[in-house]
Structures are given as C-alpha cells and as structure tokens.
Amino acid sequence: MIVSERVIQRLVLYRKILQNLLTDGVTKIYSHALGDFVDSTPAQVRRDIMNIGYKGTPVHGYDISLLISSISDFVDPTQTRNVCIIGLGNLGKAILDYCHARNSKINIIDAFDKDPSKTNIEINGCKSYHINELETKIEDDRIELAILSVPISEAQAIAERLIRAGIKGILNYSPIELRLPEYIYVENRDMMLALEKVAYFAK
Amino acid sequence: MIVSERVIQRLVLYRKILQNLLTDGVTKIYSHALGDFVDSTPAQVRRDIMNIGYKGTPVHGYDISLLISSISDFVDPTQTRNVCIIGLGNLGKAILDYCHARNSKINIIDAFDKDPSKTNIEINGCKSYHINELETKIEDDRIELAILSVPISEAQAIAERLIRAGIKGILNYSPIELRLPEYIYVENRDMMLALEKVAYFAK
DNA sequence: ATTTCCATGTGAATTCATTAACAAAGTTAA
C-alpha cells in the first residue's frame, strides 16, 4: 500500500500519542478519541489506520499496543537506519536532546563539527568528530540519513559532501533551499517560516 | 481572498527565496524558475501568485522586488506582532540565532526561563526574564505569539499560562500535543517526527 | 511588417484528500 506524505506524518504522530497513552496505562482507544488529540475526525483516523492493515474491533476500538506495532511495522525501516548530525551549535545540541531514543530503529550515532572544541565528546550516545572525518565515518558506520544544523554559508557545500558520501535523506534546519539531485529526499524545517505561518493564522 | 495553510507556507517560502535572489542582484524571475527552487510546477507558482493579486508580465515574468512586496502585503500582519520565547536551553538559543530579524513585522522581543542564570541577558535584541514575569511582560509588551521550547513536563502548563495571558498563537517545539482551546492557533514542530518522515521516504 | 517564441493568467479537467453514510458485529440491558 502506497501512502502519501500526509498519511505518514499523521501515522507517526498517532504513534507518538499512543506511546504516551500506553505509558500512562491506557490500553484501548476509539477513533474519535485519537482524532481529538490531533484535531482531526474519526473518519480520517479510521482511514489512516485502514491504510496500514490493522483492524480494530467494534465497540472496543483499537488496542493501543497492537496499533503501535502495526504503525511501526508500516513506517519503520526494516533494518535500523543510522543518522548523523552536522553542526553542534545550539541547534545541533538541542536536536540531540529532543531526538534521543524515541525510535529504536533510527539512531543518531555520529555528530560532526568544524570546531575542535566540539569534537570527541559524547551526547546522548552520539559521538562527535571533526568534519574532516565526515566521509570516512559515514562509510564506516553505514550512515544513511543526515540532520543539517549548520550556518547558511556552509549548508550547500556540506549537503553536497553528504550526498557524495552516500547519504539518502536530509533533514535540513538551515534556512536555505538546498539544490540537490531529486533522488535525495530533503525535508526543510525553516523556523522563521514556521513563525510567519503562525503569525498569519493566529487571529 | 482566503487561502489555505499550504498556500501560505509556499508564499513565505517564495519570499525567502526571492529575498535571497534580490540580495544576489537578480531582479526578475519566471514561474518555472521559482518552481524549480521549491520542487514545484510553474502552474502551481502562477496560481499561488494569482491568489495574492500580483501580476507579472509575459516574456519578462515577475519583478522580484514587486513580488516580494505583494507577498508581504498579503501575508504580513498590518502592525508588527511581538513574540516571546519560553525556554532558553539549547533550542531556545538556537531559535534566537536562526529567527533573528528576517521579517521586520515579527519581533521576538522577550524570552523567559525558570533558571535565574539565564535571565537578564540579551540575545539578538531579545531580553530574557524569569518565568515569574511571564504574565506582566506579555501584557506590558503586547505580546501575541509564543515559541515554546521547554521540556515536555512543563509544556502544557506553560501553554495554559500563555493563553490566560492573552497569547493568540503558539509555535510548539516541545514534542507533546498540547490540549488547548481551538481558537488558539498551534503549530507543532516535533523534530523526531520529522526525522521519522525522512527515514520513511529516503529510499 | 510579419512571424516565431515564450511566459502569463485563468477556466476546465483531473487528481488527490477528506468526509459521509451505512452494513456488520460485539456488548449491554431488558
């Protein structure tokens, strides 16, 4: 089953919510309750879940634990995927704080920075290296994805190095549109654009 | 003209690109060239621009400077909107680094943290205060929007305080779904979800 | 001057996403 970007975004969001509920001891949920969490409709939730093949039961709704497993089977890679992060400034450190270990299939294992004072340290299980070691570490550690949190001036050049080194996807926090081959998946997260959107819609 | 979230997102993205081009001395652009920057189609670009009422000329395309003005007239608030940021950890500082002064109508002027060592400092023109002063500063400085970059455990409570203090919109970087009245506009930016999406689509 | 390019603006067509609606089925209560 092929699903769109939007469905994937909602599925991973559902999973996050379901994981929190499970931690709180909740074991079952109805489509309308899950919909409420994400400001969506029961029909939308049911359709999304239909996509991944999981089936709930009438009256009892969905078993949270089983639903989490089904979502994970669908959205997670079969093998773990290794991720690196480039740039250990405030943003890089923040991402390591937040991304730490919520998904066992996605591991941020290496960090790179050009500042020697930021190398050879370990943050949340992620070790940092000098940017000179980028290519060799990516190959040795079988890294496939990268998070880019470097200043604008360096983003394009680093992105190109990443791709030459074999990276398949980039989560880009640098506020610049990278010009890369189309077979590379890039997700841009410009914080100022997000704020401009909020400013427009907050009445 | 009422436009959707997606159109607004594209418009602010176009503006960013156009501003960079203008800085580089480029003065005109065609819909297909702008489309290439954002991996979109000429038709999409033309339709988006149609929404805001600006008209280009055949053969010469769009005047970048005029188009920027038209987008700004459309998406920017009429008066400046003041923004505060809650949480001056790595993420808060990162946001202040990145968001600094790209849009003159949106000013991040106050920051708050519960850690006294992070108060009474100034970063990029944004002054920091103790979280105790949240309500009074929001009122005195006429702050309407907030960026939330606090740990999960504090996010919901802080968000409720913000709303009681009169905040209209929240850009939420805490990886939790806030439960707030529906008249509050909330934009969630969960970094781990973004990475999960990249992991799914990067082939 | 005439022809040939191109690019825009926009109505129409198409594709994609969401919602409605209802049969099926488990549960509860009488």
Place this chain on the structure above:
DNA sequence: TTAACTTTGTTAATGAATTCACATGGAAAT
C-alpha cells in the same frame, strides 16, 4: 432472546488542491 447502542471498515460522495491547456500579448528575429 431481542432490542438498542456503539464503533468499526469501507464504499461512495464530496471537497480541495494541482495540473492542463490555451487565449492573450510582449519581444526578438527575419
């Protein structure tokens, strides 16, 4: 047992977003 609820899964209907396609018109070349 039977009737009344409630919720799912799914098809059909609706609605939204995108793309097509072409009339229009300015510029350059012959």
